[in-house]
Amino acid sequence: MFAVDSVSVTVPATTANLGPGFDCIGAALTLYNEFKFTTHTQEKVTITVTGAEAERVQTDESNMLYQAFVKLYEYLGQAPPPVQIDIKLGVPLARGLGSSATAIVGGLVGANVLAGEPLSQSQVMELAIAMEGHPDNVVPAFVGGCRLAATSNAGWEICEVPWHEEIVPIVAIPDFELSTKEARRVLPKEVSRADAIFNTAHLGLLLRGLETGRGDWLRAALQDKLHQPFRKALIKGYDAVNAAAVAAGAYGMVISGAGPTLLALTDIAHSEAVATAMATAWQSEGISPVVRSLKVDNQGARSFF
CATH class of the missing domain: 3.30.230.10 (Ribosomal Protein S5; domain 2)
Incomplete structure (x- = not known):
């Protein structure tokens, strides 16, 4: 070219x-x-x-x-x-x-x-x-x-x-920041064999859950023992937003990247309710989030002349 x-x-x-x-x-x-x-x-x-x-x-x-x-x-x-x-x-x-x-x-x-x-x-x-x-x-x-x-x-x-078309990613973006450096600082330098096995099994289940859209697999698969238990303490209102998302129909909620944005996965039928629940829960904690129901982008970076 x-x-x-x-x-x-x-x-x-x-x-x-x-x-x-x-x-x-x-x-x-x-x-x-x-x-x-x-x-x-x-x-x-x-x-x-x-x-x-x-x-x-x-x-x-x-x-x-x-x-x-x-x-x-x-x-x-x-x-x-x-x-x-x-x-x-x-x-x-x-x-x-x-x-x-x-x-x-x-x-x-x-x-x-x-x-x-x-x-x-x-x-x-x-x-x-x-x-x-x-x-x-x-x-x-x-x-x-x-x-x-x-x-x-x-x-x-x-x-x-493969990401099943019925799985909806919902992001709740708070009005505060969390640096990647700080999010990595709180992580332990070593993990137990049991925790390593736990995450290996759950990652395998996550891959199958994303492909098939099976909610029961995703509810279990989104659990983690390597980073989220340590990082969630840095995110005010994490437990409240998580509980609200799940109660509204989310398969589960995770930290997006190093945070503080929170990501819920749900189906199309529950997406609006989950988004509303996450926003309300965080607002009750004094946080003003922007909550967006998104899709997976399958193109990636593209250039135009």
């Missing part, structure tokens, strides 16, 4: 872990960040940001989107071209919905297109995983759908996880 001088890239939000799938499974959601890259004659990068929380995004060379853009050119052994970057935010920052993953994927994809697409999809994905440090957010953000990632002698094996 020939190099172009302008490209727009849309990248979906993601929800990672899904309970027992700590650091290895994630799904793309129908919530997006949009990035436009235009080469220009100025010597420095220029960045504009619009959308909620736009004032909090760095607009110099420390911007993560631009860092990813530069990373691809460094990989190619080339100097990055001067570029104008326009960012339109649709994914909340620091809420456990993969905002950083959208920046990493968006920057790499944008750079690859402007350079004439010298790298394959797998090469771009390897760079994204290396930048993020783990695959659970960047992989679905890049290729869409629900994905399980595992290391192999050759690098990474990415497995598509």
Whole structure:
């Protein structure tokens, strides 16, 4: 493909872990960040940001989107071209919905297109995983759908996880943040064999539950012993929102990524009731959430000229 001088890239939000799938499974959601890259004659990068929380995004060379853009050119052994970057935010920052993953994927994809697409999809994905440090957010953000990632002698094996059309993901996004660093700090350095076996079994059940839509399997599968018991103490009102979601018909509720966004899985018939119950429960705790009933995005990052 020939190099172009302008490209727009849309990248979906993601929800990672899904309970027992700590650091290895994630799904793309129908919530997006949009990035436009235009080469220009100025010597420095220029960045504009619009959308909620736009004032909090760095607009110099420390911007993560631009860092990813530069990373691809460094990989190619080339100097990055001067570029104008326009960012339109649709994914909340620091809420456990993969905002950083959208920046990493968006920057790499944008750079690859402007350079004439010298790298394959797998090469771009390897760079994204290396930048993020783990695959659970960047992989679905890049290729869409629900994905399980595992290391192999050759690098990474990415497995598509079928997501039954009747399963509805509902996100409750609070009006406070939780840094990934803090969420990782509270995790134990070692786990027992019993807890490891527990999560292995429940991850297997989760994969089958997502594929079949069986509510009884999902109710059991969403349990976890590796991260949620420790992280939920950092999220005010967690138990109240969980109880309300389940009472309204959710199969279960988990922490989205590192949190504090909470993710409930339910069926279509109960989705509205679950969303209302989660919002009401958190409001009773003094938290003002934005609750969204979403779908799984099956396209991932896409570019437009």
